Amino acid sequence: MIIDEDLLAYRDLTPPGERGGTAAGEGVTSGVRCGRPLLYPVPAEDLPLPLRRRAQAFDGRYVGALFAYDLDELPPGRRYLSARFDVALDERSARAVHLAVDGDDLGLVSGPTAMEPASATAARTVAAARKRSTWLRRLTGRSGTPRAWPKGTHSPDFGWAYDDPGGDLLLPRAYGMHALLEVPAATTRVTGRLGVRVDIGVRGGRRPAGMSESVRFDEPLTAADVPRGAAVRLCMAADVSGYSRRGNAATERIQRDLVATLARCRRAAGIPDTAVTPQPQGDGQFTVLPVGIDESAVIPALLQELHRALGELNDRAGPADRMRLRVAFHRGLIKEGDNGWIGAAPIAVHRFLDSPPLRRALADHDGADFVLGVPDVLFRDVIVPAADPPRPEDFVPMVVDLPEKGFVEHGWLHVGPA
Numbered sequence: 001m002i003i004d005e006d007l008l009a010y011r012d013l014t015p016p017g018e019r020g021g022t023a024a025g026e027g028v029t030s031g032v033r034c035g036r037p038l039l040y041p042v043p044a045e046d047l048p049l050p051l052r053r054r055a056q057a058f059d060g061r062y063v064g065a066l067f068a069y070d071l072d073e074l075p076p077g078r079r080y081l082s083a084r085f086d087v088a089l090d091e092r093s094a095r096a097v098h099l100a101v102d103g104d105d106l107g108l109v110s111g112p113t114a115m116e117p118a119s120a121t122a123a124r125t126v127a128a129a130r131k132r133s134t135w136l137r138r139l140t141g142r143s144g145t146p147r148a149w150p151k152g153t154h155s156p157d158f159g160w161a162y163d164d165p166g167g168d169l170l171l172p173r174a175y176g177m178h179a180l181l182e183v184p185a186a187t188t189r190v191t192g193r194l195g196v197r198v199d200i201g202v203r204g205g206r207r208p209a210g211m212s213e214s215v216r217f218d219e220p221l222t223a224a225d226v227p228r229g230a231a232v233r234l235c236m237a238a239d240v241s242g243y244s245r246r247g248n249a250a251t252e253r254i255q256r257d258l259v260a261t262l263a264r265c266r267r268a269a270g271i272p273d274t275a276v277t278p279q280p281q282g283d284g285q286f287t288v289l290p291v292g293i294d295e296s297a298v299i300p301a302l303l304q305e306l307h308r309a310l311g312e313l314n315d316r317a318g319p320a321d322r323m324r325l326r327v328a329f330h331r332g333l334i335k336e337g338d339n340g341w342i343g344a345a346p347i348a349v350h351r352f353l354d355s356p357p358l359r360r361a362l363a364d365h366d367g368a369d370f371v372l373g374v375p376d377v378l379f380r381d382v383i384v385p386a387a388d389p390p391r392p393e394d395f396v397p398m399v400v401d402l403p404e405k406g407f408v409e410h411g412w413l414h415v416g417p418a
Contacts, residue, residue, distance in 0.1 A: 001033075001070055001174070002033045002034075002035045002068055002134070006036055006132050008034045008035055008036040008215060009033075009034050009215045010031060010032070010033050011212075011215060012029075012211075013031055013198055013210055013211065014212050015208065016209075029072070029075075030071065030074060031071075031072045032070065032071050032198075033070040034215050035067065035068035035069065036217065037065055037067055037190070037194075037219050038065070038066040038129070039065050039190050039220070039221050040064050040124065041062070042062040042121060042124050043062075046123075046124055046231070047121060048119065051180070052292065058182060060187075061183050061185055061187055063180070063187070063190065063221060064121070064125055064179075065087075065179045065180075066176065067175075067179070068175065068176045068177075069174075069175045070175075071173040078200055078201060079170070080199070081164055081199040081200065081201045082198065083198045083199075084159060084161045084196070084197040084198070085159050085161075085195070085196055086157070086159035087158055087159055087193075088156065088192050088193045088195070088214070089156040089157070089192040091156065091183060091190075091191070093156075095154050096152060096154070096155065096158040096181055096182075097153070097154060097180055098179065099152070099160065099178075100178040100180075101147060101148045123231060125139070126139075137176075138175060139176050145171065146163060146164045148177070149162075149163070158179065160175075160177050187221060189219065190217075191216075192217060193215065193216050193217070194215045195210070195211055196210060196211055197209070197211075198210065230333060231333065231334070232334075233289060233290070233332075234298070234329060234330075235286070235288055235329065235330050235331065235332070235334070235346055235348075235349040236286070236328070237286045237328050237349045237350055237352075237353045238262060238327045239283060239284035240254055240283045240323060240324070241324045241326065242324070258283075258284075259278075261309045261310065261323075262278070262285055265302045265305040268301055268302070268305035269297070269301035269305065270293075270297070271290065271293070271298065275290045276288070288346070296387075299378075299383075300387075300389060300390070303416075304388070304389065306325075306327070307369065307416055310324075310325070310369035310370060314369055322369070324370065325371075326353055326354075326359070326373075327353070327370050327372045328349050328350075328352035328358070328372065328373045329349065329352075330346075330348045330352060330375055331377065331378055332344050332345030351400055351402060351409070352375070352409075355400040357373065367418030368415050368416045369416055370416040371414065372413070372415075373400070373412070373413055374395075375410070376409075376411055379392070379411070383412070390414055394414055395413060396412065396413050396414075397411075397412055398410075398411050398413045
């Protein structure tokens with residue numbers, strides 16, 4: 001429920017032509033609590049790729065906006081059949097360039113312990129929502145309830161509609177919505193009006209009701225409380241098989257070849273050397289890739305170049321001198337600490353890298369130059385829709401189960417071409 005310090009207004013929801021919130025002859029009363037909109041700036045580099053391209057030609061600012069509403073509980077035997085929440089911005093040159101549909105469209109994914117942001121924009125949203133005690137829960141997906149239908153994208157007048165025409169699903173009473181706004185560069189406050197309309201199930205059909213007057217809001221544009229340097233980023237780890245069995249001259253050569261090969265792969269994927277700081281680990285390397293990359297292009301390009309580079313390298317080597325790699329990707333909200341990266345993803349990527357399924361796969365496929373492990377979220381978000389290989393059918397499911405580490409996660413295994 002919206003607490004008082006976050007409450008903008010309480011309004012009766014009145015049937016058309018009536019006053020006081022009571023449907024004549026039906027004994028149905030209802031009202032809505034409107035939360036104060038929460039607004040925060042979103043840097044252009046945190047935007048999804050299509051919007052970053054748009055931002056290059058736009059002389060203005062991007063603003064995240066969170067809206068929350070609570071509908072009153074209805075008398076027994078009554079239920080909400082539809083709910084519509086409208087926003088009208090006073091600044092007519094402003095517009096909503098993205099309207100999220102619950103949490104799933106924000107990029108919130110199931111992590112080891114809770115819902116986690118899967119994009120830089122989502123990380124900003126989550127950080128802002130945590131300022132309001134109940135708002136983050138409102139942004140997660142609502143399994144088994146009617147979905148939201150957004151309207152008014154690229155307009156200053158926008159909103160969301162929830163509809164259950166058959167009455168088969170239970171319409172919730174608590175709502176949270178997220179919009180990404182495009183506003184003039186000088187904007188320091190965002191103002192406008194909120195409207196709410198509902199349909200209530202009554203004997204013989206439905207009863208429409210709504211605010212007799214919209215609720216005005218005037219909110220300052222403040223910074224989101226995001227830890228300095230924290231962002232959702234892609235982590236990559238690689239490890240050379242059989243490294244410890246080799247002599248000093250061979251390990252020195254392998255280290256040199258590993259560093260050169262991985263740098264070549266990143267450059268082929270459009271990531272310059274100056275954009276990353278790889279952490280050397282003797283027989284391996286861990287790298288956090290830049291914020292805002294297009295993973296659907298970067299990951300396939302990395303893997304294709306890795307296949308070519310290892311193929312060229314191993315064609316010149318004897319059977320005992322081949323460089324064969326285990327490779328893993330993971331993604332999460334991380335930041336740089338005093339002695340390394342802080343967050344779940346740097347740990348998880350090494351759990352995947354050292355997992356028994358990857359070790360067995362490399363041992364069982366002697367002709368392959370590398371094997372790859374990715375978590376389920378990257379497989380669904382990147383591999384399945386990607387236009388470039390590797391294809392989804394080139395992966396098999398696996399479970400990384402490390403009881404001694406207290407770690408278990410579903411993932412996908414790919415054996416590189418021979």
